[in-house]
Amino acid sequence: MPAPTAWPAARLHVVTGKGGTGKTTVAAALALSMARGGRRVLLVEVEERQGIAQLFDTPPLPYEERRVAVAQGGGEVRALAIDVEAALLEYLEMFYNLKRAGRVLRRMGAVDFATAIAPGLRDVLLTGKIKEAVTRQVKGKRAYDAVVVDGPPTGRIARFLSVTEHVAGLAKGGPIKTQSDGVMAVLRSSQTAIHIVTVLEDMPVQESADAIGELRAVGLPVGSIIVNMARRPLLPVNAMARAASSRLDATAIAASLSAAGLDGESLAGPLLLEGLEHALGWQAQQSCRARVQDLGRLTYELPELQGAIDTGSLYELADTLTDAGIR
Amino acid sequence: MTTTRSGARSRAKAPAGGAHTAGTSPVLDLAAVIADPDTRIIVCCGAGGVGKTTTSAALALAAAEIGRQVVVMTIDPARRLAQSLGLEHLDNTPRDVPAAAQFTAASGGRLQAMMLDMKRTFDEIVEAHSEPGKARQILENPFYQALSSSFAGTQEYMAMEKLGQLRETGKWDLIVVDTPPSRSALDFLDAPHRMSRFLDGTMIRLLSAPARAGGRAYLKVVGAGLAIFGRIITKILGGQLLKDVSHFVGALDTMFGGFRQRAQATYDLLRQPGTAFLVVAAPEPDALREASYFVDRLSGDQMPLAGLVLNRVHPSTAPTLSASRAEGAAEGLASGGSRTDLLAASLLQIHAERIRTDAQEQRLARRFASAHPSVAVRAVPAAATDVHDLDDLRSIGAHLTAVPSRPGKTRARRATAGPIA
Numbered sequence: 001m002p003a004p005t006a007w008p009a010a011r012l013h014v015v016t017g018k019g020g021t022g023k024t025t026v027a028a029a030l031a032l033s034m035a036r037g038g039r040r041v042l043l044v045e046v047e048e049r050q051g052i053a054q055l056f057d058t059p060p061l062p063y064e065e066r067r068v069a070v071a072q073g074g075g076e077v078r079a080l081a082i083d084v085e086a087a088l089l090e091y092l093e094m095f096y097n098l099k100r101a102g103r104v105l106r107r108m109g110a111v112d113f114a115t116a117i118a119p120g121l122r123d124v125l126l127t128g129k130i131k132e133a134v135t136r137q138v139k140g141k142r143a144y145d146a147v148v149v150d151g152p153p154t155g156r157i158a159r160f161l162s163v164t165e166h167v168a169g170l171a172k173g174g175p176i177k178t179q180s181d182g183v184m185a186v187l188r189s190s191q192t193a194i195h196i197v198t199v200l201e202d203m204p205v206q207e208s209a210d211a212i213g214e215l216r217a218v219g220l221p222v223g224s225i226i227v228n229m230a231r232r233p234l235l236p237v238n239a240m241a242r243a244a245s246s247r248l249d250a251t252a253i254a255a256s257l258s259a260a261g262l263d264g265e266s267l268a269g270p271l272l273l274e275g276l277e278h279a280l281g282w283q284a285q286q287s288c289r290a291r292v293q294d295l296g297r298l299t300y301e302l303p304e305l306q307g308a309i310d311t312g313s314l315y316e317l318a319d320t321l322t323d324a325g326i327r
Numbered sequence: 328m329t330t331t332r333s334g335a336r337s338r339a340k341a342p343a344g345g346a347h348t349a350g351t352s353p354v355l356d357l358a359a360v361i362a363d364p365d366t367r368i369i370v371c372c373g374a375g376g377v378g379k380t381t382t383s384a385a386l387a388l389a390a391a392e393i394g395r396q397v398v399v400m401t402i403d404p405a406r407r408l409a410q411s412l413g414l415e416h417l418d419n420t421p422r423d424v425p426a427a428a429q430f431t432a433a434s435g436g437r438l439q440a441m442m443l444d445m446k447r448t449f450d451e452i453v454e455a456h457s458e459p460g461k462a463r464q465i466l467e468n469p470f471y472q473a474l475s476s477s478f479a480g481t482q483e484y485m486a487m488e489k490l491g492q493l494r495e496t497g498k499w500d501l502i503v504v505d506t507p508p509s510r511s512a513l514d515f516l517d518a519p520h521r522m523s524r525f526l527d528g529t530m531i532r533l534l535s536a537p538a539r540a541g542g543r544a545y546l547k548v549v550g551a552g553l554a555i556f557g558r559i560i561t562k563i564l565g566g567q568l569l570k571d572v573s574h575f576v577g578a579l580d581t582m583f584g585g586f587r588q589r590a591q592a593t594y595d596l597l598r599q600p601g602t603a604f605l606v607v608a609a610p611e612p613d614a615l616r617e618a619s620y621f622v623d624r625l626s627g628d629q630m631p632l633a634g635l636v637l638n639r640v641h642p643s644t645a646p647t648l649s650a651s652r653a654e655g656a657a658e659g660l661a662s663g664g665s666r667t668d669l670l671a672a673s674l675l676q677i678h679a680e681r682i683r684t685d686a687q688e689q690r691l692a693r694r695f696a697s698a699h700p701s702v703a704v705r706a707v708p709a710a711a712t713d714v715h716d717l718d719d720l721r722s723i724g725a726h727l728t729a730v731p732s733r734p735g736k737t738r739a740r741r742a743t744a745g746p747i748a
Contacts, residue, residue, distance in 0.1 A: 018375065018376055019374060019375015019376035019377075020374070020375055020376020020377060020609065020611075020614070021376065051613075054613075153375055155403075166473050167473070169469070169473075170469055170470055170473055170571060201713060202713040203713065204376070206406070234673055234676050234677045234680065235670070235673045235674075235677070236669065236670070236673060239670055239673070248670065249667065252667040253667060253670065253671050253674065255667070256660060256665070256667050256668045256670070256671035257656070257671055257675075259660075259663075259668075260656040260657075260659050260660045260668075260671070260675075261656060261659075262648070262652075262656050267645055267648060269644075270643075270644035270645035271644075271645060271671075271674040271675065271677075271678055272674065273644050274643065274644055274645070274674070274677050274678055274681055275673070275674045275677055276711075277711040278677045280711035280712055281711050281712070284711070284712045284713065306680070306683065307683075307687060308612055308687070309612075
């Protein structure tokens with residue numbers, strides 16, 4: 001029996017994080033761990049970077065839901081890279097029965113307008129499509145058990161998720177308003193959990209704290225904090241402080257190195273310098289870890305993996321998340 | 328800091344003689360770039376989280392130290408940068424960095440900093456380019472308020488606008504720009520083009536038509552042939568929003584034209600030799616893939632690329648001791664058992680990991696070099712801790728501008744002039 005999660009009702013998991021924290025990787029690992037036990041999970045990309053295709057080592061994803069991975073117990077992860085223009089045309093067809101109008105709109109520059117000049121509309125389309133996937137039913141059953149979104153970075157996440165409300169505010173009444181209200185209802189409900197990926201460095205931790213504040217201010221549900229790329233301590237804990245202040249005994253270290261058949265004389269200095277950097281980095285990481293804990297959110301931690309990230313590493317990270325109780 | 332003017336003009340090219348071999352990049356001489364009085368604008372671009380803002384600030388400080396009148400414009404509202412400059416916060420007006428004075432006083436240089444406030448910048452354009460009555464009308468329009476403050480994308484136009492404004496004042500001889508953290512950090516290059524496509528399109532005429540016709544007879548004004556389009560737009564946007572958009576576009580009509588011209592002028596300015604684009608990347612596959620995209624995009628737009636800053640590399644201080652040899656020795660020491668032996672074993676483990684990281688980073692750097700053999704590269708070693716004050720910025724600046732012809736002078740210098748160089 002897996003441990004209960006802190007968001008029992010959530011089916012939409014939006015993953016955000018400062019640039020460079022690895023949020024795409026974490027989103028993919030989260031989707032994989034949630035697919036275990038025969039569940040169907042949709043992994044959504046909104047920034048048109050094809051990051052998911054690169055991670056799963058598949059050709060660029062078209063605008064359709066494609067299976068990218070299978071999980072234990074018959075579960076599967078499908079991926080969707082939302083193409084804004086296609087989403088616009090789909091939206092027009094779905095809500096206004098206006099499929100043929102697409103060509104007219106494109107010729108008029110309206111597609112450009114909607115997707116580039118008025119980027120607010122772009123985010124409305126993206127969140128609208130996400131809501132559609134979350135609430136979609138096939139033969140009376142949910143199409144997906146969970147939808148995981150590789151979202152925009154922390155700096156933009158609150159705006160991205162609430163943009164539809166801004167637009168609704170502009171269009172007092174009318175079809176856009178109705179649509180926006182439906183999207184916001186899902187995003188604000190317990191069906192949604194917004195997870196923040198951070199690394200243990202000052203700026204990303206600060207941005208995570210800021211994002212939590214911004215999300216709360218607009219009434220969006222914050223899920224967990226996922227610490228990514230946590231480095232292991234390679235020095236004995238009781239030696240960290242001495243290493244960080246260059247108080248390790250260089251002569252003794254040199255002797256040990258020489259005893260091991262190395263040129264201790266010339267290596268001790270450089271190795272102690274590398275040890276110093278490691279210890280300083282570890283201390284900085286520890287103080288960041290404390291700050292993350294002070295944020296008071298459920299926190300998961302993923303280790304830094306050696307070498308380049310490939311599909312295999314995704315399963316490794318998914319294991320860690322599963323072990324930590326994510327399902 | 329010693330500086331040389333030689334090489335500044337040819338900084339985007341490989342060194343004369345073509346001495347470097349496949350998989351190595353020419354060294355980016357940033358000391359020469361910032362010392363060259365003809366360098367008037369430096370644009371730092373790159374993916375999010377690679378240290379772009381810090382690089383911009385460190386470079387601006389280094390330039391001010393050698394006597395230049397510098398303003399650094401950051402887009403990232405991260406408070407830490409303001410703090411590292413010793414400022415409470417940054418706003419839309421360039422302010423002196425008082426803590427920098429002690430470093431710039433001797434050379435007569437000056438450092439100012441600002442953070443782009445897109446709404447404020449947009450408001451200022453409106454105020455500067457329309458009569459007071461009309462300006463108020465625009466500023467109060469709900470569609471304008473949403474566009475100017477909450478929509479992504481506006482930032483790119485405003486960054487271009489602000490850069491143009493700063494340049495026009497002639498107050499600074501060097502402007503360092505940190506580009507917006509947008510999904511594509513080069514979106515701002517598209518600003519004038521998008522603006523033109525929009526303004527020259529049918530869309531704008533249609534949208535502004537109801538306002539011109541006093542809100543009535545919309546379809547008559549634009550012609551019956553476009554009736555279907557009008558119906559679609561009305562159906563989607565709804566009456567009220569269409570009216571707001573229409574009034575806004577109508578009111579901006581004249582101003583927008585001027586805006587487009589200025590955006591185009593700034594774009595042209597960026598293509599002049601007085602501009603130096605710096606692509607910043609971390610030695611990671613994703614960041615370097617983005618960097619390759621930027622390099623290609625910049626050369627496609629014929630923008631003057633100075634080179635790549637490869638940020639936060641992990642060169643080893645004992646490069647001759649291989650990872651496997653270190654691990655072998657560590658194993659022996661760990662079984663030995665004395666506390667010092669265990670400590671030495673740990674240090675050897677740290678070293679082994681570092682050597683592997685270094686090798687991986689160099690492999691990525693070589694790949695980049697093979698794909699872009701003429702792009703000059705400057706590697707900057709990772710600092711053990713985050714940037715907290717001006718001293719930290721100065722030490723990054725020292726790595727950025729270290730003179731490449733004298734490697735091995737200090738540990739740091741050797742690091743920057745390592746195998747990548």
